[in-house]
Amino acid sequence: MPKKVDHEARRQEISEALWRLASTRGLDGASLRDVAAEAGISLGRLQHYFRSKDEMLLFALQHINRLAGERIRARIEALPEEPTPREVLRACLSGLLPLDEKSRVGVLVGAAYFARAVYDEPLRAEAKNGIPQLRALFADQLRRAAERGELPPERATEDEAMLLISMVDGLSTYVLLDVHGPRTALRLLDLHLAQLFGTEGAGGGDAGAPASYGAGAGAGAAPASGEGAAPPSRPGEGSAKPAGRA
Amino acid sequence: MPKKVDHEARRQEISEALWRLASTRGLDGASLRDVAAEAGISLGRLQHYFRSKDEMLLFALQHINRLAGERIRARIEALPEEPTPREVLRACLSGLLPLDEKSRVGVLVGAAYFARAVYDEPLRAEAKNGIPQLRALFADQLRRAAERGELPPERATEDEAMLLISMVDGLSTYVLLDVHGPRTALRLLDLHLAQLFGTEGAGGGDAGAPASYGAGAGAGAAPASGEGAAPPSRPGEGSAKPAGRA
Numbered sequence: 001m002p003k004k005v006d007h008e009a010r011r012q013e014i015s016e017a018l019w020r021l022a023s024t025r026g027l028d029g030a031s032l033r034d035v036a037a038e039a040g041i042s043l044g045r046l047q048h049y050f051r052s053k054d055e056m057l058l059f060a061l062q063h064i065n066r067l068a069g070e071r072i073r074a075r076i077e078a079l080p081e082e083p084t085p086r087e088v089l090r091a092c093l094s095g096l097l098p099l100d101e102k103s104r105v106g107v108l109v110g111a112a113y114f115a116r117a118v119y120d121e122p123l124r125a126e127a128k129n130g131i132p133q134l135r136a137l138f139a140d141q142l143r144r145a146a147e148r149g150e151l152p153p154e155r156a157t158e159d160e161a162m163l164l165i166s167m168v169d170g171l172s173t174y175v176l177l178d179v180h181g182p183r184t185a186l187r188l189l190d191l192h193l194a195q196l197f198g199t200e201g202a203g204g205g206d207a208g209a210p211a212s213y214g215a216g217a218g219a220g221a222a223p224a225s226g227e228g229a230a231p232p233s234r235p236g237e238g239s240a241k242p243a244g245r246a
Numbered sequence: 247m248p249k250k251v252d253h254e255a256r257r258q259e260i261s262e263a264l265w266r267l268a269s270t271r272g273l274d275g276a277s278l279r280d281v282a283a284e285a286g287i288s289l290g291r292l293q294h295y296f297r298s299k300d301e302m303l304l305f306a307l308q309h310i311n312r313l314a315g316e317r318i319r320a321r322i323e324a325l326p327e328e329p330t331p332r333e334v335l336r337a338c339l340s341g342l343l344p345l346d347e348k349s350r351v352g353v354l355v356g357a358a359y360f361a362r363a364v365y366d367e368p369l370r371a372e373a374k375n376g377i378p379q380l381r382a383l384f385a386d387q388l389r390r391a392a393e394r395g396e397l398p399p400e401r402a403t404e405d406e407a408m409l410l411i412s413m414v415d416g417l418s419t420y421v422l423l424d425v426h427g428p429r430t431a432l433r434l435l436d437l438h439l440a441q442l443f444g445t446e447g448a449g450g451g452d453a454g455a456p457a458s459y460g461a462g463a464g465a466g467a468a469p470a471s472g473e474g475a476a477p478p479s480r481p482g483e484g485s486a487k488p489a490g491r492a
Binding site: 116162179 | 271377
């Protein structure tokens with residue numbers, strides 16, 4: 001179905017033009033006409049793909065969520081064979097942080113949608129769409145870790161999973177506001193993971209080592225992949241200032 | 247200076263008209279004319295108080311931050327005499343969650359500003375303005391708790407304080423998106439505090455009891471004050487759906 005594929009590709013291109021506007025001046029200010037101009041097409045042509053701004057916003061949000069899902073899958077696939085549950089968790093969680101320019105734009109645009117989603121029902125439904133699955137995935141990894149003796153069993157819960165999601169969301173917020181840089185956000189995530197797994201106080205080390213929880217050694221926090229993951233535990237981070245808009 | 251006081255009061259009234267618009271349809275859509283209509287004054291009169299939309303937005307954000315500060319101070323003052331550091335922390339943190347209608351509007355409007363602050367420098371400066379002080383305050387409470395033997399000393403850090411702020415920010419986000427209700431957000435906050443203080447697995451109990459960390463009993467999580475604080479640990483929360491806009 002090349003026709004349909006092409007239609008989808010054009011809709012994605014238009015979405016990306018919308019994101020460029022959203023990441024530099026928010027969503028509400030961007031009219032269909034602005035988006036058409038940014039995408040280099042006529043307003044009439046844009047309306048061939050999206051009949052209304054609402055339809056375009058919803059599609060663009062779905063497209064963002066799809067890309068975030070792909071980014072996380074890629075991070076998991078980049079892990080060594082048979083990764084530990086903790087490595088899988090860290091790959092997912094760090095994939096949600098704005099650590100490089102691509103993920104930063106995703107989070108920026110997500111923030112623009114968020115402000116709208118709190119009073120727009122269809123956008124809200126899509127904005128929270130992936131959360132229950134993500135929570136279930138994380139809880140499942142926590143349970144696997146508990147079975148392997150790498151996590152206190154009482155921590156292998158949906159509640160802990162939701163705390164992880166909330167934590168990463170908040171850490172991302174403060175990267176966007178420039179309260180801390182991406183490296184600090186990653187370092188704080190690792191601190192929380194070390195506490196969750198009962199391995200705080202441990203030095204750097206290799207997250208792959210199947211250390212028992214509470215052993216106080218071994219399961220520090222090695223960056224899961226190269227993609228924007230900076231070395232943890234670096235206090236001053238001058239140059240880590242986010243790279244700005246796409 | 248009654249003249250000046252009056253001027254300030256009118257500016258606050260206008261801010262509050264702006265918030266009502268922001269919490270129902272975001273900030274970008276609200277023109278000076280819309281805000282004047284919502285405040286029941288003429289556009290000319292509004293411009294007597296604010297010469298531009300930017301000036302109005304900045305003042306309104308400062309006013310929100312001031313009110314949030316007052317709400318937190320009130321929660322601390324409502325605590326029993328000589329509250330424990332943990333009680334102070336919980337009062338502050340729960341004061342940041344959208345647990346009742348007033349705080350919900352504050353968080354909703356804060357979210358609208360956030361989307362703008364990521365690309366608007368003066369708003370960003372104000373949006374992150376209170377964070378370093380908040381982090382220092384929380385770190386200070388953690389250090390006091392460690393001195394009293396109520397917290398493992400290695401957790402009495404600015405990093406832990408920032409994790410607390412991030413956590414509450416994320417929990418609030420998911421209340422606004424209706425992923426969980428205010429009660430669940432509070433319960434999750436208490437879960438995190440119990441872990442931080444090393445008292446997880448403890449039952450309800452009284453946060454006032456100076457239990458040593460790790461003792462596994464006593465320092466559960468009693469609601470710090472009546473203001474919207476629902477009893478923790480209630481799984482189903484059907485009716486806890488946020489009350490909607492102001």
